[in-house]
Amino acid sequence: MFQLFQRPTCPLLRDSSDQLIPKLPVPPHELSETNYVKNVYLSKKLDLSKFVWAGEDENRLSELDQKLKEADLKKAVVELREKKRKIGLLIKDIEDDLIKVSPQSKKEIDALASDLSTKEQAVLDAAKVLSNSSKLEGVGTESWKLLWSAAKEYSQKDAYLDDKKLYQHDRCVLCHQILDEETKTRLQNFDTFITNELSQIATDAKKRYNDRINSLPKDFTEDQIIDRCISAGLDRDWGKQIFNIWIQIYNNGEAIRLKRPLLNIYNDAQIALSALKEKSRRYEVTAAEYENDTKLFDRDAAAKQLLELKAQKWAFEQYEAIKIEQSRQMNVIRYDQWISQTNTRGITTKANEIGDLVITQSFVKRFNEELDKLGAGNIQVEFVKQINKGTTKHVLKIANATHNNPENILSEGEARIISLAAFLADVTGGNYANPFVFDDPISSLDQTYEEKTVKRLVELSKSRQVIVFTHRLSLLCQLNDACDNIKTLGIRRESWGTGEIGELPMSAKSPKNALKDILNNKLVRAKKVLNENGAEEYYLHAKMICSDFRILIERTVEYHLLGDVVQRYRRAVNTMGKVSSLAKINKHDCEMIDKFMTKYSFYEHSQPLEAPVELPLPDDISNDVNELLAWIEEFDKRKIID
Structure with a gap:
């Protein structure tokens, strides 16, 4: 028995109405006197459209809260500009060090090393010629040069105290023996070798090379970089990212020292630099706003506005309770109307x-x-x-x-x-x-x-529009069979919510249309991914296309080869005017279907590690799709001809 209407008595209505007690959360004490709480949240006729909270509201609340926390906006401006200056120094150091480890810098340092090697070899060659007239080995080596320079300095400062050369004295400053003419001549040749232009050129070349090597980026600890970032108003996460960039720069400096290939760090470094420059820009924008606020800022008005925003945010967080309260208010109104009418x-x-x-x-x-x-x-x-x-x-x-x-x-x-x-x-x-x-x-x-x-x-659809929502394929198939004029749309769930219009499942599509969609859309996108992003990303598209193609081969068997006599998701076996078309099937038809099912079943199963089956390239899939489409066209015509 369905009881559609029964008049309650007035006391029952009143008792039911009295049981509808408000259950709204009590606002925090600091927000209880705000206009928003008194006029919107505690309204006797709640309007849900007024309980909103967007990103711009959150930004405004944060800005006001920050401004009110600043005891002296002028001081805040100075601090922001100082942070900006430190970020600028950080940016400059990174950019300078990037230049020092650039491919051009490596090319220049390699050229200096090559030049130094050439000049030092020339000095060694000259020393070799000189050593041919000497009585001992090692003339021209670094230790020999140091010995000569020390002896010369001792001669001029302590032994003789004059401007004469070593070879101009009677005794050797080292062994104190009398110098004969042959020995003096040899000493003169040694002095000429040390002071000649070739040796000086080699010394200059070595200095230039060492200066460049010593100017390469120095090694910093992670704590040093994090401390710099924190002093510039950045957090530890920023510091770790900047340290990672500096590690890469330093490693490239070591690669230059050791004459190894450079790593490509430009893109990572530019991303970090862009983020730092954006942070610096925001510091300047905020500082400029604070400067302007020092002229216009009304602290009392800002404090009131901040409380109103906090009240709005707090109320938004009670949205579910507000919906329940609105429903209660509407029920109270209904009961009041019913009570007034009960006689x-x-x-x-x-x-x-x-x-x-x-x-x-x-x-x-x-x-x-x-x-x-x-x-x-x-x-x-x-x-x-x-x-x-x-x-x-x-x-x-x-x-x-x-x-x-x-x-x-x-x-x-x-x-x-x-x-x-x-x-x-x-x-x-x-x-x-x-x-x-x-x-x-x-x-x-x-x-x-x-x-x-x-x-x-x-x-019903013959006289009115009929819209059906369903997730059951059996219903969709039956509607397709029973209705000639039907429009189907797929609705899917995405990460941002449900209701996104999408493609129908393969089982609900015409095989020919689905094959053309693969040919004209999915394969075009897959080929573009292969050309632009490589085989790894192409794999996902190709795997999906191969799976879809395999399903469509099965659907082709149902719709075309078997003439729609039997279908999945359909209980009936349709024979009227259809069975005769089965006689048109020949051996080639079966071999073609078997060929495609065998080929595209591989990609649905696990592959052996020793001999995996590679996914086909877009052109290969395109040829197979075109072959199946051509067969459908030819087979359908064959069924029409007696």
Whole structure:
């Protein structure tokens, strides 16, 4: 028994209304006197559109909070500019060191090393010529040069105290023996060798090379870099990232020292520099705003505005509770209206009017007709009207039922089909052209009810627009079979939410259209990914395309090779006018299907490590798709010809 209306007594209404107690969270004390709390949050008629909180609101709250925390905006400006200056120094040091380890710098240092090597070799060659006239080995080496310079310095400062050369004295400053003419000549040659232009050129070349090597970036500890970043207003995460860049720069400096190839660090360094420059720019923007605020800033007004924003944010966080409170307020209004209208005569009169208007024998007739159309003709309903002392009941009962509760006599599917019949009987009673929207109308229905429901939906679509939401492929297939003029759309869930329009599943698509979509869209994108990003990213696209193509081969067997006689998700076997087309199948058709199924089944299974099957390239897949499309075209024409 369905009781559609019963008049409650006034005390019951009042008791029910009194039980609707507000349960809104109490605002924090500091926000309780804000205009937002008093006029919006505690309003007797809540408006949900006023409870919003966006990114710009959060930014404004943070800005006001920061400004109010600053005791002296001028001091804050100085501190911001100092942080900007330190970031500038950081940027300059990184850029300078990047130049020092650039490919051009490496090229220049390598050239200096080569030049030094050439000049030192020339000095060694000259020393070799000189050593031929000497009595000992090692003339011209570094240790020999140091010995000569020390002896010369001792001669001029301590031994003789004059401007004479070593070879101009009578005794050797080292062994104190008398110098003969041959020895003096040899010493003169040694002195000439040390002081000549070739030796000086080599010395200059070595200095230039050492200066460049010594100017390469120095090694810094992570703590040193983090300390620099923190002093510039950056956190430890920034410091770790900047340290990582400096490590790469230093390693390239070591590569130059050791004459090894340079690593490409330019892109990572530029990303870090761009982030630092943006941080520096924001410091300047904030400093300029603070400078302007020192002239216009009203602390009291800003404090009030900050409290209002905090109140708005806090209220937004109570949104679910506010929705419940709004629903409670609406219920209270309804109860107040009902209480004001409760009297025996008025309720009785209104009940009779509603009963005669809404539940009539005409409605019962439509109800039973809908039950019959939906395959539940064994169930019928009857209309009963009862009036007793101001209480009116309009009752629809299941005919000949021995129980008043339908749950005791109906299965879940029967209850579902009766609900659907009641809905259709109601909405088809007037002369309206509004569209129907069904959300999985076959839920809980068995196959018979499901097919009858599909037939009824198609019948309704001839006079009105019918929109069906479903996740059941069987319903989609039946609707496609039963209706010539149907438009299908896929709705999928994305990370940002549900409701994104997308592609239909393969099982719901025409094989020819799906194959053309692979050819004209998916393969084009896959080929572009392969050319621009390489095989690793192409693998994901190719794997998906191969999987789709394999499904479409199966669908081709259903729709074309087997002439739509049998299909998955469909119980019926269609033979009328279709079986004869099976005689058109030849050995080549079977071999082609077998070839494609064998080839594209490989990619659906695990591959052996010793001999994995590589995914095909776009042109290979394109050739297979075109071959299958051409076969479909030829086979369909073959079926038409007797």
